[in-house]
Amino acid sequence: MAKINKQVIEKYLIYLVLLVIVVVFTVLEPKFISFDNIINLLRQVSVIGLLAMGVALVIISKGIDLSSGSVVAVSAVVGASLAQKPDAPNKFFENIPQLNLLLIVAICILVGIFIGLVNGLLIAYTGIPAFIATLGTMVVFRAFAMLYTGGQPISFLRPDYEFLGKGYLFTILPIPVVIFLVITFITWVLVNYTTFGKGIYAIGGNIHASTVSGIKVNKILALDYMYAGALAALGGVLLSARVGGGQPSFGTGYELDAIAAATIGGVSHSGGIGTVGGVLAGVIILGVINNGLNLLGVQAEWQSVAKGAIIVISVIIDTKKYNKNQ
Amino acid sequence: MDDYIISIKGIKRSFPGVKALDGINLNLRKNSVHAIVGENGAGKSTLMKCLLGLYTPDEGEIYFDSKIVSFKDASDALNLGISMIHQELSPVVTRNVMENIWMGRYPLNKFGFVEHKKMQQQTQDLFDDLGIDISPIEIMSNLSVAKMQMIEIAKAISYKSKVIIMDEPSSALSQRETEQLFSMIKKLKEKNVSILYISHRLAEIFTICDEATVLRDGKWIITKPVKEFTTASLVTYMVGRDLTDMFPKTHKEIGSTKLVVENLTCQKVFKAISFELRKGEILGFAGLIGAGRTELMEALFGLRKFDSGTVKIDGKEVSIKNPYDAIKNGFCLVTEDRRHNGIIPMLSVKENMVVVNLSKYLTKIGLLKTKPIDDDVRLYIEKLRIKSPTLYTLIQNLSGGNQQKTLIARWLLTEPEILILDEPTRGIDVGAKAEIYSIISDLASNGKSIIVVSSEMPEIIGLCDRTIVMHEGMKTGELDKEQLEQEKIMDLAMMDVAAP
Numbered sequence: 162m163a164k165i166n167k168q169v170i171e172k173y174l175i176y177l178v179l180l181v182i183v184v185v186f187t188v189l190e191p192k193f194i195s196f197d198n199i200i201n202l203l204r205q206v207s208v209i210g211l212l213a214m215g216v217a218l219v220i221i222s223k224g225i226d227l228s229s230g231s232v233v234a235v236s237a238v239v240g241a242s243l244a245q246k247p248d249a250p251n252k253f254f255e256n257i258p259q260l261n262l263l264l265i266v267a268i269c270i271l272v273g274i275f276i277g278l279v280n281g282l283l284i285a286y287t288g289i290p291a292f293i294a295t296l297g298t299m300v301v302f303r304a305f306a307m308l309y310t311g312g313q314p315i316s317f318l319r320p321d322y323e324f325l326g327k328g329y330l331f332t333i334l335p336i337p338v339v340i341f342l343v344i345t346f347i348t349w350v351l352v353n354y355t356t357f358g359k360g361i362y363a364i365g366g367n368i369h370a371s372t373v374s375g376i377k378v379n380k381i382l383a384l385d386y387m388y389a390g391a392l393a394a395l396g397g398v399l400l401s402a403r404v405g406g407g408q409p410s411f412g413t414g415y416e417l418d419a420i421a422a423a424t425i426g427g428v429s430h431s432g433g434i435g436t437v438g439g440v441l442a443g444v445i446i447l448g449v450i451n452n453g454l455n456l457l458g459v460q461a462e463w464q465s466v467a468k469g470a471i472i473v474i475s476v477i478i479d480t481k482k483y484n485k486n487q
Numbered sequence: 488m489d490d491y492i493i494s495i496k497g498i499k500r501s502f503p504g505v506k507a508l509d510g511i512n513l514n515l516r517k518n519s520v521h522a523i524v525g526e527n528g529a530g531k532s533t534l535m536k537c538l539l540g541l542y543t544p545d546e547g548e549i550y551f552d553s554k555i556v557s558f559k560d561a562s563d564a565l566n567l568g569i570s571m572i573h574q575e576l577s578p579v580v581t582r583n584v585m586e587n588i589w590m591g592r593y594p595l596n597k598f599g600f601v602e603h604k605k606m607q608q609q610t611q612d613l614f615d616d617l618g619i620d621i622s623p624i625e626i627m628s629n630l631s632v633a634k635m636q637m638i639e640i641a642k643a644i645s646y647k648s649k650v651i652i653m654d655e656p657s658s659a660l661s662q663r664e665t666e667q668l669f670s671m672i673k674k675l676k677e678k679n680v681s682i683l684y685i686s687h688r689l690a691e692i693f694t695i696c697d698e699a700t701v702l703r704d705g706k707w708i709i710t711k712p713v714k715e716f717t718t719a720s721l722v723t724y725m726v727g728r729d730l731t732d733m734f735p736k737t738h739k740e741i742g743s744t745k746l747v748v749e750n751l752t753c754q755k756v757f758k759a760i761s762f763e764l765r766k767g768e769i770l771g772f773a774g775l776i777g778a779g780r781t782e783l784m785e786a787l788f789g790l791r792k793f794d795s796g797t798v799k800i801d802g803k804e805v806s807i808k809n810p811y812d813a814i815k816n817g818f819c820l821v822t823e824d825r826r827h828n829g830i831i832p833m834l835s836v837k838e839n840m841v842v843v844n845l846s847k848y849l850t851k852i853g854l855l856k857t858k859p860i861d862d863d864v865r866l867y868i869e870k871l872r873i874k875s876p877t878l879y880t881l882i883q884n885l886s887g888g889n890q891q892k893t894l895i896a897r898w899l900l901t902e903p904e905i906l907i908l909d910e911p912t913r914g915i916d917v918g919a920k921a922e923i924y925s926i927i928s929d930l931a932s933n934g935k936s937i938i939v940v941s942s943e944m945p946e947i948i949g950l951c952d953r954t955i956v957m958h959e960g961m962k963t964g965e966l967d968k969e970q971l972e973q974e975k976i977m978d979l980a981m982m983d984v985a986a987p
Contacts, residue, residue, distance in 0.1 A: 354600040354601045355600060356593055362582055363579050367577050370578060370579055372561060373539070373561050374561070374590040376591035377562070433581040
């Protein structure tokens, strides 16, 4: 009986932690729990949340993706360049027609998928470590964003595009939050109910067993990184929509926050372990820390200290959990 | 040709520096169990990997049901009807039983989504059919090695293949489970399945196999019905020379008491273990997998904390909290799983051999002296007959037997008094086994105290002066050389000791 209780506690530990943190901040600053603040918080984490869902699947396959921040940048500037108002000064594409909004979003996502494909092919077929491959693409595509814009920001965007970042569903739910939650649900379905999702766990847990069982490892790894790229690109669209412009410096450092969120949420870097619910909790915990400390007037640097401490502590807890079973 | 489900002609496969397969011919008769026998390095695993699509042969042809085939990857072979029980169990330990079995071929509903209930039912049906009592939703890491092996067997059978390759399928199984495996094999034959059976346990080959093929050094040597072989003739074909006495008969004197262990207990792992070990004595530890023997040895060597009990060396109580203490007190431990915690695969034979003893080769300012190191390494390569192209060859490129000998040399360099050898000849061919037995025997003759943990009856009976049998963490008996008999050992190994 005691064993079952322990396993149950371990499974839900992350949610418990989230609850405790929320309670602590509410006590310290009652405004924390107000409807406005919660909505604000969710909107703040939406972009990182998208990246975290994508990178979580990659980490579960025992890989890593350092390029998500750069994908955000490329997607943001491409999206912005295609979505400028017809009368914008210094237009990027002089004679661009008013493209369908969905088409613009699709193009951005395709760009993300392409970068993900580059990552996936490098990792699956050359055997270089994922860390190195995605470090390379991170640098290359950030530079590409620079080259694309010639260093100039792109602004004066169409209102329908900006709606994606600034608009609301049913007047209270910000569109980015809705999109994030929908993608979370889709990721959950992928991970639990598709051959692709289960393949990722198998590969991360034991790549040899997977190969020998006939799983198409290279194909699944490529798709894995492509999914991460797609989500990061979607994040880039939402970011440029919210800000009302696109700059090549967008998304700097986002990949680390995404990895931090996934790690806090219980995704293990030794592969094969992690849940979508956990990642969601990790994303929110990270957001709560930032938001809560902001409300309390704590300096930004201390927030980084808190973030770093939480990451290390959650990995220590996870390591102890899995070493016990050795 | 029509009699054969698989025909292999002239298969050749090389790796940098070694011709693993040099023109192999093999015919697997339909509905038969065909043994593949050979020393380590003979080419058995390489040949099987070619059949399973994991390697592509450099030359030669493979015929399946009289049609020539070539495989791009494992799924081609699996889809054609060839599946394999792998020697190195490699489940995905973080997932559950049913996901491991149906990996890569999960049952999908009409929308393409995985149907968990159906997967569970399929697994339950499979287990009921085979008489396996394991829950489909149990997480693999909670299961014993023996249960994992049963699951691996069930998985291979679930492919409904026409050919199943079994590579050391019984290595972790108890007697009872091995008999269960054999009855599964008999049932499979009735269902028109043909089996390729690889095992070092020659007794099994004589029990369950119809024909046997011997490979040596990548070459096909002979194929004959099993009843036309004897153990001796089979071994001679495998080794290429006559090996009459596996176990050296040396006359030696057993000296004074060296090690006394009293009431050693490690909660939930082993309880109240007491024994003595004298100089020049070889003490065996027998029992099934899971008996707690390896854990006991880890405790003696400082790798595992124990809760109570004492350890005395030469009459004085010692406190061993880590391997460093153990080594200082004259212990050494050759571990059960050399691949995981014995060899350092990417380092050379030389580096692997001296790694524990480095402090003895330092100059005054703390740098390493190369000449004494090379001399010592060469000495032991000769003494233990380690077959390695050079001192600098990566140890992972050596055969299992030579790797094991390198590890033994590593510990001999530290000049231990008490040697603990855990499954010293696991996965090692007959020729190297005999050499290792003679090394152990010589060490005992020189007054060393030796503990041998082993699951192979002939080894225990042939090598040990005395044997302690354990079952589920308790000591169930102690037998000396005259009393050592296979049945007595097995009885003690399965006995339940009433809790005091």
